[in-house]
Amino acid sequence: MSIEILMPALSPTMTEGNLTKWLVIEGQEVKAGDVIAEIETDKATMEVEAVDEGFVEKLFFKDGDVNIPVNKPIALISGDKKLKSKKINEKTGTVDKKIKESKKSSTQPIEEDVPVDNEHITMREAIRDTIAEEMRKDKKVFILGEEVAEYQGAYKVTQGLLDEFGDKRVIDTPISEQGFTGLAVGAAFKGLTPIVEFMTFNFSMQAIDQIINSAAKTLYMSGGQINCPIVFRGPNGAAAQVAAQHSQDFSSWYSHVPGLKVLAPSTPFNAKGLLRSAIRDPNPVIFLENEILYGLKGEISSDDNFTIPFGKANIAKEGTDTTIVTYSIMLQKTLHAAKILKNEFNLEIEVIDLQSLRPIDSETIINSVKKTNRIVTVEESWPIASIGSEIVNIIQKNAFDDLDAPIIKVNSADVPMPYSSSLEKLYLPQIDDIVKAVKEVNYI
Amino acid sequence: MKKLTKSEHIKIYSYMMKIRRFEERSSQLYGMGHIGGFCHLYIGQEAVVVGVLMTIKKNDSVVTTYRDHGHMIARGLELKKIMAELTGRAEGYSSGKGGSMHMFSKENNFYGGHGIVGAQVPIGTGIAFTHKYNDDKNICRTYIGDGAMNNGQVFEAFNLAALWKLPALYIIENNKYGMGTSVDRAAAGSDLYKRGEAFGIKGEIIDGMNVYSVIKAAAKAGEYVRSGKGPYILEVQTYRYRGHSMSDPAKYRTKAELEEYKNSDPIEIVKEEIIKKKIATNKELEKIGKEIIKEVKTAADFALESNFPENKELFTDVYL
Numbered sequence: 224m225s226i227e228i229l230m231p232a233l234s235p236t237m238t239e240g241n242l243t244k245w246l247v248i249e250g251q252e253v254k255a256g257d258v259i260a261e262i263e264t265d266k267a268t269m270e271v272e273a274v275d276e277g278f279v280e281k282l283f284f285k286d287g288d289v290n291i292p293v294n295k296p297i298a299l300i301s302g303d304k305k306l307k308s309k310k311i312n313e314k315t316g317t318v319d320k321k322i323k324e325s326k327k328s329s330t331q332p333i334e335e336d337v338p339v340d341n342e343h344i345t346m347r348e349a350i351r352d353t354i355a356e357e358m359r360k361d362k363k364v365f366i367l368g369e370e371v372a373e374y375q376g377a378y379k380v381t382q383g384l385l386d387e388f389g390d391k392r393v394i395d396t397p398i399s400e401q402g403f404t405g406l407a408v409g410a411a412f413k414g415l416t417p418i419v420e421f422m423t424f425n426f427s428m429q430a431i432d433q434i435i436n437s438a439a440k441t442l443y444m445s446g447g448q449i450n451c452p453i454v455f456r457g458p459n460g461a462a463a464q465v466a467a468q469h470s471q472d473f474s475s476w477y478s479h480v481p482g483l484k485v486l487a488p489s490t491p492f493n494a495k496g497l498l499r500s501a502i503r504d505p506n507p508v509i510f511l512e513n514e515i516l517y518g519l520k521g522e523i524s525s526d527d528n529f530t531i532p533f534g535k536a537n538i539a540k541e542g543t544d545t546t547i548v549t550y551s552i553m554l555q556k557t558l559h560a561a562k563i564l565k566n567e568f569n570l571e572i573e574v575i576d577l578q579s580l581r582p583i584d585s586e587t588i589i590n591s592v593k594k595t596n597r598i599v600t601v602e603e604s605w606p607i608a609s610i611g612s613e614i615v616n617i618i619q620k621n622a623f624d625d626l627d628a629p630i631i632k633v634n635s636a637d638v639p640m641p642y643s644s645s646l647e648k649l650y651l652p653q654i655d656d657i658v659k660a661v662k663e664v665n666y667i
Numbered sequence: 668m669k670k671l672t673k674s675e676h677i678k679i680y681s682y683m684m685k686i687r688r689f690e691e692r693s694s695q696l697y698g699m700g701h702i703g704g705f706c707h708l709y710i711g712q713e714a715v716v717v718g719v720l721m722t723i724k725k726n727d728s729v730v731t732t733y734r735d736h737g738h739m740i741a742r743g744l745e746l747k748k749i750m751a752e753l754t755g756r757a758e759g760y761s762s763g764k765g766g767s768m769h770m771f772s773k774e775n776n777f778y779g780g781h782g783i784v785g786a787q788v789p790i791g792t793g794i795a796f797t798h799k800y801n802d803d804k805n806i807c808r809t810y811i812g813d814g815a816m817n818n819g820q821v822f823e824a825f826n827l828a829a830l831w832k833l834p835a836l837y838i839i840e841n842n843k844y845g846m847g848t849s850v851d852r853a854a855a856g857s858d859l860y861k862r863g864e865a866f867g868i869k870g871e872i873i874d875g876m877n878v879y880s881v882i883k884a885a886a887k888a889g890e891y892v893r894s895g896k897g898p899y900i901l902e903v904q905t906y907r908y909r910g911h912s913m914s915d916p917a918k919y920r921t922k923a924e925l926e927e928y929k930n931s932d933p934i935e936i937v938k939e940e941i942i943k944k945k946i947a948t949n950k951e952l953e954k955i956g957k958e959i960i961k962e963v964k965t966a967a968d969f970a971l972e973s974n975f976p977e978n979k980e981l982f983t984d985v986y987l
Contacts, residue, residue, distance in 0.1 A: 365800070391800070396827070397823075397826060397827070397830070399823040399826065399827065401789065401819065401820040401823055402789050402792075402820055402823025402824050402826065402827050403789075403823075403827060404789070405786060405788070405789020405790050405792070405793065405820060405823075405824065406789045406790075406792050406793035406796055406824065406827055407793060408789070408790055408793060409730070409778070409789065409790035409791060409792060409793020409794045409795075409796065409797070410793040410794070410796050410797045410800070411793075412778055412790065412793070412794065413728065413778070413793070413794045413797035413798075414797065415797050415800060432783060432786060433786060433789065433790075433820075436782075436783050436786060437781070437783075437786055437790060441769075441771070441779070442984050442985070442986070442987060443764055443984045443985055444761055444764060444765040444769035444771070444779075444780075445760075445761050445764075445765060445769070445770075445771035445773070445779070445984075446759070446760065446761035446762030446763070446764050446765065446771075446984060447762065447983065447984040447987075448760075448761070448771050448772070448773045449771050449773055449778065449779075450987040481985050482985055482986070484986070505987040506986050506987055
């Protein structure tokens, strides 16, 4: 009887993996627990173990094959001993050598994520490259956080930085958010430019006093004497099935605070332009990434000094019938919904990607509503006092007479994030929710 | 430690007197409604900051708590600009936007004036981190009240400072009460100077009513930190004569206790030493005292005659 070995899901957000290398060959005997392959996930390179004993009958992929979907068979394990002798006879003498080589190379550092096409890279590469580029230009810039150095980043965003810049500028911290955040704020007061990586923004709540009371307010409290050039960055919002304490969206929390600037990239292109603006800014900047977007590929600007200014939204898609204002991960769902609305209802949707939540680009939103007369906001945060709530205020004040329908906000459910995948789907705004909201403001 | 010169003795006396007279005047202006909000006076604790001042280098940094007026005076900042800040005037160190608890002087390496108990400790540790990053041989002194010694981030900062051998000198000003709660009712194991031991940080306890003890210990501790050996903790035993803030009647302690400390008044100790050593006569010291009263009055007059910030200032200094 043969057993299929499937591409395993090794992280909550993994949808596909790369077969870095096989540690077995066809015909080799394996026992349960033997490491048979190295798989590169969206976060790290992991070892895959055999769960049953038998003989490797077939390897469906070769070393270096990429983008293999989760749950796709990658190998076949058989209990048939005849197969063993046949295969081994064919490959006499090569088994030991190959395994030895594999073991040797598996202890070497993780290879850098070198993109094939320099103009077309993932979000995580865009962020990593921008950090590296700015660190090359300015010795005052350094990065600290949990697992940013030797581990190469919990989400591989800081991969390779330790090798290039050394442990003076790429600093592993203990799990001590309040301590290292306060320390970084002090360093910024004294003239350095720290980039603080929160493993996720959920943990920034441990340090929120230092972010708000110290980083955001000191310029004001010192009458303009002491500024705080610092970037707080990391994944924000829901990943996949990590439940209530690890899925929170902080866009509205931080956007509430004068003294902070808040950015939320949605593509590799704007991640580069926005992050460069953040690092170069003399004020504290909250840079809200999204774990699910880390693998998103896209074009980037070839200009090494390309920046996107604060307070400038991007019209991701022009349209005349309804405005949808969104940001971060919801941009993709919104664009998808816009396609459906065009195909099924012939509605031309204008999609505004905010990019910058504080300052917010009121002008672009108002002008769009004056054209479309209808607006829906789409975001992952909870509904009460959200970014959408602020947009409702902006529109009622500036474009009241232009509205042909009440404004509808699409948010996550007003409950803590549930664990179960079925409930999680219900909790988060889905494409159907967006379609429904747009239909409603169009009285369809 | 080298012997103090005559002029250094006089400097110590003058600074301590300046702080006391300034704080007395602040108390008066508070009573008259010219100073608002929270106002925490330093009276009784003068020997701590002035003792440390005698060991400080110009480019060393300082961070402290909200009981900061004395610290600013000791850092050589102008009385009139401090008083202008207390009274919320445009000429104040923070343009009237910080007030008593939030004053800063970047050019004097004075990084606040922090209103959140314990928050200044990671910040001071970060300034020490910067001194090390820049390899400039300067150190950062972070003052901590006894009340903050039960606050989690203080220990996070100790861990980081010890882990990375940062040039951080932590000075615990133990004035016996965190607001109205005595140290033994707040800290399990009241030896605050030992609280760095788990991180391998050396600590020492000293008499903070006697400026000469403070100078000796602060010089030694400063040298230790500057030599690259990592952080050090000094617990300075002191006492505040007034309540926690202006609105505190201090009913949690006895009059006898207060009198006992007043009998070992830090300024009297300096005065006796100066007269005993024949550095100056009582009369000469009185003259200095009168000059200081005049200086403080000038500062108060300056503050009260200064303008309040213009309305447009409400919206400045939010972003650089």
